[in-house]
Amino acid sequence: ESDRLKRPESTDDWGQIAGFTLDQGGAYVLDRPSRGVWIYPRSEFNVEPTFFFNEEIPDVQNVVDLTVNREDLYLLQSDGSITLCFYSNFAGVPTRCTQPPYQDRRPGRENIPLVPPGPFTQIQNTLPPDPSLFLLEPQSQAISHFRLRSLAFPRQYMPAQPLSPGSATACFVENLTRRMFLAGAGQVYYAVMP
DSSP states (O other): OOGGGOOOSSGGGOSOEEEEEEETTEEEEEETTTTEEEEEGGGOTTSOOEESOSSOOOOOTTEEEEEEETTEEEEEETTSOEEEEEOOOSTTOOOEEEOOOOEEOSTTOTTEEOOOSSOOOEEEEEOTTSOEEEEEETTTTEEEEEETTTOEEOEEEOOSSOSSSSOOOEEEEETTTTEEEEEETTEEEEEEOO
């Protein structure tokens, strides 16, 4: 095992934790110096983590956020693009990564590549009944809604008037109660999704 893939033996061995997410009880930790995403099954931090990647390791140095949906890992890059990786723990079947483009699916713009107005800074996935990705575009205080895997863009949520001066700093979508939360300038706002 090479130095760059050295598993952290304890919390003292982490180099620079740049992201953390949970999925189906598993904890996923992005550590830039080891160029890895490490999986703690059932969030058992007292056991050795598993390396998410095998043969193909994408560049994680510019990742600003991540989320996981079952075996799919979404790495949000600092330029706003996404690296989508499909996990495989089967011998001879490598974990694969792609950089799919965002696709516009709004009426009259179907299948046109979407260019966001500014880079996204946060990513979150939601569970059924409407499994989706939600990305924060802080400059316009907007939350963009995308379909999983295809990155099809059906809609964007944003206030009719700016909520506060400056950029949004964080968002959260709770799809069971259909509520969205947006933070900025020391305030947290919420709305019910249509």
